Amino acid sequence: MIKGDKKLTLLRLRFGKVDWEKATAKQYELLKEDRVWRAFLNGYARSGFIVFDEESLPREEVMEILKELEPMIVEDKEITVEELIESSYSWNNVRKRAGA
Numbered sequence: 001m002i003k004g005d006k007k008l009t010l011l012r013l014r015f016g017k018v019d020w021e022k023a024t025a026k027q028y029e030l031l032k033e034d035r036v037w038r039a040f041l042n043g044y045a046r047s048g049f050i051v052f053d054e055e056s057l058p059r060e061e062v063m064e065i066l067k068e069l070e071p072m073i074v075e076d077k078e079i080t081v082e083e084l085i086e087s088s089y090s091w092n093n094v095r096k097r098a099g100a
Contacts, residue, residue, distance in 0.1 A: 006081045008037055009054040011062070015046045016070030023048065026066060033057065037084060041069070051084055 015023075023043030030039040030050060035057035041048035052062060063071060 006053075007055075007078050008051050008081060008084060009059065010049060010051050010075070010077050010079050011059075011073055012049045012075035013041075013047060013066070013071045014074050015041075015043075015048070015066075016072065018043045018046055018069045020044055022069060026069060029065060030062075036062075037081075038088075047074075051079070 018041070020043035023041040027039050027041040027048070030036045030041075033052075036050060036052045038051040039048070040050075050062060
């Protein structure tokens with residue numbers, strides 16, 4: 001059982017060299033990895049994010065997977081499993097837009 005206060009790493013990225021096909025392929029490659037909790041790579045916007053357990057998956061390994069896309073970290077933060085789950089609720093996103 002995973003505790004809600006377990007620490008995960010959230011990296012927001014910008015890419016120098018990417019298209020939708022490469023982004024989709026790399027996203028799939030990352031999501032096959034059981035140490036990656038969430039990943040979204042947008043080839044059109046040249047940005048994305050990845051949430052992973054840095055205790056079991058070193059950051060260097062993540063960056064090596066993404067190397068072909070020329071990633072640049074624009075945000076690096078630690079979040080808990082509970083925060084990740086809460087941010088995934090659709091009602092949470094609706095409340096933010098409504099100004100709640």
